[in-house]
Amino acid sequence: MPGIASTPEPPYYAVIFSSRRSPGDAGYRQMAERMVELAAAQPGFLGMESAREPDGFGITVSYWASIEAIEHWKANAEHLVAQERGQRAWYEDYVVRVAKVERAYGKPE
Amino acid sequence: MPGIASTPEPPYYAVIFSSRRSPGDAGYRQMAERMVELAAAQPGFLGMESAREPDGFGITVSYWASIEAIEHWKANAEHLVAQERGQRAWYEDYVVRVAKVERAYGKPE
Numbered sequence: 001m002p003g004i005a006s007t008p009e010p011p012y013y014a015v016i017f018s019s020r021r022s023p024g025d026a027g028y029r030q031m032a033e034r035m036v037e038l039a040a041a042q043p044g045f046l047g048m049e050s051a052r053e054p055d056g057f058g059i060t061v062s063y064w065a066s067i068e069a070i071e072h073w074k075a076n077a078e079h080l081v082a083q084e085r086g087q088r089a090w091y092e093d094y095v096v097r098v099a100k101v102e103r104a105y106g107k108p109e
Numbered sequence: 110m111p112g113i114a115s116t117p118e119p120p121y122y123a124v125i126f127s128s129r130r131s132p133g134d135a136g137y138r139q140m141a142e143r144m145v146e147l148a149a150a151q152p153g154f155l156g157m158e159s160a161r162e163p164d165g166f167g168i169t170v171s172y173w174a175s176i177e178a179i180e181h182w183k184a185n186a187e188h189l190v191a192q193e194r195g196q197r198a199w200y201e202d203y204v205v206r207v208a209k210v211e212r213a214y215g216k217p218e
Contacts, residue, residue, distance in 0.1 A: 003166045004127045004204050014208050016123060016170055018113045018158050049127050051160040051168045057112045059160045059168045061125055087216060095113050095215045099123050099208035106204045107196060 005047025005063055010101045012046055013064045019094035021056040028090045031082050038078060044069025056092075063101070070098060114156025114172055119210045121155055122173045128203035130165040137199045140191050147187060153178025165201075172210070179207060 021028070039045055044065035052058030064070045073079060086094070130137070148154055153174035161167030173179045182188060195203070 003129055004202060007204075007206075010206075014123075014125060014206065016125065016210075018170070020112055049166075049168055051162045051166055053160045057158075057160055059158055059170060061127070061168060061170075091216060093113060093216055095116075095213060097116075097119075097123065097210045098212040099210040101125075101206045101208040103207040104204060107200060107202055 003049070005049050005061075007046050007063050007101075007104065010104050012101050013067060013070055014099045014101050015062045015064065015070055016097040016099060017060045017062075017094060018097075019058055019060075020092045021052070021058065022090055022092050023056075026089050027085070031085065031090075035079065035082055038076065039073060042069065042073045042076070044072070067098070112158070114158050114170075116155050116172050116210075116213065119213050121210050122176060122179055123208045123210050124171045124173065124179055125206040125208060126169045126171075126203060127206075128167055128169075129201045130161070130167065131199055131201050132165075135198050136194070140194065140199075144188065144191055147185065148182060151178065151182045151185070153181070176207070 036048060039048060039062060046063035046065060048060065048062045050058065050060040062073075064073070074083075145157060148157060148171060155172035155174060157169065157171045159167065159169040171182075173182070183192075
């Protein structure tokens with residue numbers, strides 16, 4: 001996760017994944033790394049940003065060209081396995097929000 | 110920052126603020142706390158989530174009832190001062206993305 005994602009001009013889509021990790025690793029780190037790699041290889045993937053507090057609360061935002069690209073990624077077989085393990089083992093709680101990015105601006109030069 | 114925000118059914122808006130902090134505090138923590146307090150008192154504020162990595166990369170997402178509520182908050186006088194200090198002193202880099210949340214779901218019970 002190299003920090004701020006380079007994304008094109010809006011419009012595009014964001015999936016905001018807000019979560020609280022369960023204690024312990026239980027295979028989480030390895031799967032998380034694999035999911036980053038796999039997401040980046042999907043059609044319509046534009047970038048990803050992630051940050052987590054020491055207390056376990058974290059936010060991951062992935063950026064996508066279209067709703068169809070998001071649905072395609074959500075239905076990926078290997079990702080489905082990860083989602084199931086996420087529900088069962090890795091996350092005490094989470095919320096997924098799908099949003100259309102309408103405007104974006106950076107720090108002035 | 111108490112973790113996952115409780116938000117109403119979509120549609121609503123999200124402001125995704127992705128940033129890399131400059132080293133040192135320089136009044137940052139005090140102002141950040143004040144901005145959380147002030148944002149929460151604005152009309153149309155729905156919630157806020159924030160996480161930062163030890164390396165300085167962080168994501169703050171605030172949720173709003175409308176674009177008008179976001180514009181009103183952006184133009185708040187005390188917030189304008191904070192934005193200026195943010196550009197000048199606290200953030201090496203940042204991107205602000207304004208997005209319309211179209212769908213949201215949580216962890217199944």
